[in-house]
Amino acid sequence: MDKALRPGRWLTYAILFGFALFTLLPLIVIVLNSFRTAVEIGRSSLIGWPAGLAWRNWSEAWGHFCIAQRCEGIRPYMENSFMMVVPATILSTALGAIAGYSISLWRFRGDTIVFAIVVMGVFLPEQMKLIPWALVLRELDLTNTIGALVLIHTVQGFSFTTLFCRNYYIGIPQDLMKAARVDGAGYFRTFWRIVLPLSPPILIVTVIWQFTGIWNEFLFGVTFTTGGQQPVTAALIAIATTPATDVVEYGIESAAVLLAAIPTLLVYFFGGRYFLRGLTAGAVK
Amino acid sequence: MAALRVKGLHKQFGNTEVLKGIDLTVRNGEFAVLLGPSGCGKSTLLNLIAGLEAPNSGTIEIAERVVNAVPAKDRDIAMVFQSYALYPSMTVRRNITFGMECRGVPKPQQLEAVARVAALLQIDGLLERKPSQLSGGQRQRVAMGRALVRDPKLFLFDEPLSNLDAQLRVDMRTEIKQLHGRIRSTIVYVTHDQIEAMTMASRIAVMNTGEIQQFAEPDTVYNKPANLFVARFLGTPPMNTLKARLVRDGDGLAATIGTVKLPLPAQSDAARAFVDRDVFLGLRPECITDSGRPGALFEAEVLTIEPTGAETIVLASVAGERLRARVSPDVRLAPGQRTTFLADTRTACLFDPATEKLIA
Numbered sequence: 001m002d003k004a005l006r007p008g009r010w011l012t013y014a015i016l017f018g019f020a021l022f023t024l025l026p027l028i029v030i031v032l033n034s035f036r037t038a039v040e041i042g043r044s045s046l047i048g049w050p051a052g053l054a055w056r057n058w059s060e061a062w063g064h065f066c067i068a069q070r071c072e073g074i075r076p077y078m079e080n081s082f083m084m085v086v087p088a089t090i091l092s093t094a095l096g097a098i099a100g101y102s103i104s105l106w107r108f109r110g111d112t113i114v115f116a117i118v119v120m121g122v123f124l125p126e127q128m129k130l131i132p133w134a135l136v137l138r139e140l141d142l143t144n145t146i147g148a149l150v151l152i153h154t155v156q157g158f159s160f161t162t163l164f165c166r167n168y169y170i171g172i173p174q175d176l177m178k179a180a181r182v183d184g185a186g187y188f189r190t191f192w193r194i195v196l197p198l199s200p201p202i203l204i205v206t207v208i209w210q211f212t213g214i215w216n217e218f219l220f221g222v223t224f225t226t227g228g229q230q231p232v233t234a235a236l237i238a239i240a241t242t243p244a245t246d247v248v249e250y251g252i253e254s255a256a257v258l259l260a261a262i263p264t265l266l267v268y269f270f271g272g273r274y275f276l277r278g279l280t281a282g283a284v285k
Numbered sequence: 286m287a288a289l290r291v292k293g294l295h296k297q298f299g300n301t302e303v304l305k306g307i308d309l310t311v312r313n314g315e316f317a318v319l320l321g322p323s324g325c326g327k328s329t330l331l332n333l334i335a336g337l338e339a340p341n342s343g344t345i346e347i348a349e350r351v352v353n354a355v356p357a358k359d360r361d362i363a364m365v366f367q368s369y370a371l372y373p374s375m376t377v378r379r380n381i382t383f384g385m386e387c388r389g390v391p392k393p394q395q396l397e398a399v400a401r402v403a404a405l406l407q408i409d410g411l412l413e414r415k416p417s418q419l420s421g422g423q424r425q426r427v428a429m430g431r432a433l434v435r436d437p438k439l440f441l442f443d444e445p446l447s448n449l450d451a452q453l454r455v456d457m458r459t460e461i462k463q464l465h466g467r468i469r470s471t472i473v474y475v476t477h478d479q480i481e482a483m484t485m486a487s488r489i490a491v492m493n494t495g496e497i498q499q500f501a502e503p504d505t506v507y508n509k510p511a512n513l514f515v516a517r518f519l520g521t522p523p524m525n526t527l528k529a530r531l532v533r534d535g536d537g538l539a540a541t542i543g544t545v546k547l548p549l550p551a552q553s554d555a556a557r558a559f560v561d562r563d564v565f566l567g568l569r570p571e572c573i574t575d576s577g578r579p580g581a582l583f584e585a586e587v588l589t590i591e592p593t594g595a596e597t598i599v600l601a602s603v604a605g606e607r608l609r610a611r612v613s614p615d616v617r618l619a620p621g622q623r624t625t626f627l628a629d630t631r632t633a634c635l636f637d638p639a640t641e642k643l644i645a
Contacts, residue, residue, distance in 0.1 A: 175370035178337050179431075183384035184358030193383070197374030 034058065034254035041250045054251055061255035068227060068238050074256050076228060077235035081215055081263075083146045084231055088153035089210040093203060095154070096161020101191050103162070104169040105177050115166060121159030126219050129156070137224060144225050152224070153214045160213075161206050168202035169195065208271045212264045232260045286349065288313045288439055288471035289334065294343035296329055303329045305495040307343070311473060311488075316465050319475045320482040321492035322518070327475045328443055330492070334473060335441050336360050348438045358387070360439075363432035367444040369424045371416040371431075378412040381431050402430045405464075422453045429461075433468070442474040446481065458484055479519050483507065491515050508632055513641040516567050516634065522598060525573065525608040526636065529566040531559045540566045540633070543604020545583040547628050549635075556635055556644050564644065567634035570598065573610035573626050580629035587622045601626065 033041060034057050035050040063073040070076070102108070103115045133152055134143075142148040172195065180190045221231040230238070239253055287310050294307040303326045311317045319327040332338045334345055336357035345352050352360050363384075371380050381402060382395045390398075403409045406426045416424055425445065432440055445461075446454045462485045465472060476482055482489045483503045490500040491514075499511035510516035516524040529540040529547075538560065539548045547566070572578070585601040585608070592598075592614060599610045599618060610626050618624060635644040 173368055173370065175366040175368045176372065178332075178335075178357075179364065179366060179370035179372070181337060181357045182335060182362065182364045183431075184387035185383070189387065194372050194374070 030254045030257055033250050034258055036251050038249050038251055046250065057249075057251040057255040058259070060249075061252045061259055065239070065249070065252050065256070067235055070228065074232055074235055074239075074259060077230055077232040078260065078263075080146055080225075080229065081231040081233070081260075084149045084153065084221075085211055085214045085263075088150045088157065088214050089207055091150070091154040092157030092161050092210050093206045095158050096163075096206060097165045097196070097199060097203065098191070099158070099162040100165025100167075100169050101195055104166045105172060105174075105190075105195065106187070115162075118159055118162050121156070122163060126156075130219070130223060133220070133224070144229050146225070146229060146231075148224050149220060149231065152220050153210075153217065157210050157214065160209065164206050164209070165199075165202055168199070172198060204271050208267055211267050215264050236260055286313050287311065287346070288315070288348060289317075289473065290344075290346040290349075291330075291334070292344045292346075294330070294333060294345065295341045296326070296333060296338070297341050303495050304333070304340070307495075307497060309490060309497060309500065311471060313471055314469045316462075316472045316474065316485055316487045318482040318486035318489045319473065319492055320477070320479060320486075320489050320518075322477060325492040326495040327477075327492050331364075331441050331443055331473065331475050334439070335362055335364055361437050362439045362441055363435040363437040364441040365428050365432050365443065365445045367447055369416075369428040369445075369448070371424060371427055373416055376413050376415060377408065377419070377427050377430075380416070380427060381412075381434050384431065384435060398434045402434045405433065406430050421449050422457065425449060425453075425457060429464075433464075436470075438471070440470055440472045442472060444476055445474075447476070447478070454481075461485060479521070483519075491518060493518070509634065509643060509645075510567070511643050513565060513567075513636050516636070520569060522570050522609045524634070525568045525570060526565045527568065527603075527606045527608060528638075529564055531556070531562060531564050531635070533560055540564070540630075540635075542566070542606055545603055547581050547583065547630050547633075549630050549633060552635070553645060559635065559637070559644060563638050565636035565638055565641075567636060568608070568628065568630070569632065570609040570611045572629040572632060573608060574629070575610075575612040575616045576627060577613075578627055578629040579631075580627045582625050582627055584623055584625050587618050587620055587624060589620055590618050 035053050037054045065073045103111050137143045137148045218233040222234040289311040291309040296304040321327045333340050381399050385395045408426050489506045491498045493514050499515050529542045538552050539546050585603040588600045590599050596611050597614050
């Protein structure tokens with residue numbers, strides 16, 4: 001039986017390996033290029049094994065490479081992204097948790113309609129919201145600020161976080177809410193003392209989702225900020241479109257891209273572990 | 286004094302009328318059981334009393350105070366839920382003190398109350414555990430502790446034993462009954478388990494389709510069911526209700542089923558009015574047996590036999606009417622066989638076929 005299965009299994013692994021390689025190919029090329037000098041790439045091609053380890057690419061990309069006439073590397077833009085992603089993730093998750101809690105556990109007149117309207121936000125294309133946001137930001141005098149991006153991502157993220165949290169909280173038994181009411185716990189005490197302690201699994205999912213989504217977001221960043229206010233995703237494009245010298249610094253660009261991807265990867269690696277742990281430990285009876 | 290008085294209570298969910306005018310008075314210290322099949326409205330009634338739902342009309346008084354407009358937390362009630370509803374993230378101690386914390390009871394008093402309840406329920410050793418580290422029976426105890434710590438005017442139990450396995454349920458049943466004997470508080474207890482109702486209740490309110498069918502002592506509900514529903518709901522197996530004709534028999538009355546004639550004990554005038562009319566004759570299975578009781582003999586055909594060990598339940602047919610009898614386990618019967626049974630009619634009930642009510 002086992003022997004009969006073996007060829008089929010090998011074939012499965014071979015196909016899966018092939019697909020995995022295909023998916024990872026761009027990443028592999030970028031990683032390899034981040035260790036090759038511009039001269040080396042210029043002599044051969046974009047695809048090739050590095051002759052040595054050109055660590056200079058990484059330090060240049062981080063702190064010295066010139067982007068849009070500023071020669072400070074991507075560090076300031078990474079900082080911008082952090083200034084944007086941290087508050088926006090916290091705010092959108094907190095609002096989503098409260099909204100999801102209200103919709104799923106407090107049930108009020110018209111709650112399903114409110115939920116439907118909030119969730120509609122998930123399906124609206126970003127491009128459609130550009131002009132409305134431009135008007136709002138002008139009214140609020142927030143144009144070309146990181147605060148504007150925080151506001152946008154908090155509001156935009158609210159639909160997703162509410163959906164996530166509502167669907168998680170709906171699994172909390174109604175009896176628990178009744179017990180809290182008989183005990184005399186109000187809206188916020190019930191949330192704080194009973195619902196929130198049950199929430200880590202969903203909050204971690206939401207934070208991973210929001211952090212990744214907001215960090216990687218490009219359209220709003222490039223539309224509503226310029227120059228030194230841009231998040232790192234917009235800055236990466238600026239690197240590619242404004243070569244500082246005659247030689248295209250593919251090595252430095254590759255290193256910059258990889259640096260910009262590190263935060264989301266870290267969040268995923270650490271958060272993912274917490275997520276799995278939370279799923280088994282926080283089980284609601 | 287009435288601990289609970291419910292008057293003309295109506296509750297609708299959408300177009301469904303769940304409660305159709307409930308009147309119920311529970312005396313101080315009474316153990317009242319709301320008993321009925323699923324969907325009869327018993328849990329809804331409990332939720333209304335607790336203040337977790339609002340009635341469409343009618344009033345609810347707890348300790349002589351109308352509480353319709355009073356929120357659940359201020360009704361001076363405590364509730365035990367079927368799912369226990371323990372707060373998963375809190376320790377047992379926290380679970381028990383949470384209500385006091387919400388009401389702003391000072392810390393020393395909280396500790397004292399926890400100690401008292403923990404000793405009463407023997408959960409001292411569990412206080413620092415989380416609910417997930419407890420067995421079903423222990424969770425049940427903690428849920429009771431959370432209610433007991435409050436010392437309320439009224440305890441509300443919503444099927445608290447139905448999540449326990451059979452053996453534990455029997456133990457907890459005894460324990461709750463003893464607990465009630467000791468603390469003498471008023472309890473309203475919802476269940477669909479008639480054994481729980483019969484063993485624990487001071488009075489049972491049998492409910493069906495949003496109405497109370499009968500509210501009386503277990504003994505009365507069992508022996509003098511107010512109507513056919515109650516007769517057929519209580520008892521395992523339930524009361525036999527046989528289509529019969531009431532006839533004169535010398536000085537007294539008798540019920541005839543086909544050619545079988547069963548003399549009845551002295552009957553009321555109300556029953557006499559039914560002479561020469563059809564009635565339902567209610568006979569408990571234990572009143573139809575093989576020997577050991579006074580009564581009239583009759584012959585019936587055995588359909589199936591169900592030996593239970595202590596006794597054998599026989600399903601038999603007489604003149605097209607099916608009945609269940611309880612016979613001694615050493616009587617060997619076979620399906621298809623005709624045999625003689627003994628009908629003890631001393632506790633027989635008569636029901637009006639038109640109204641389905643007991644003819645008293």
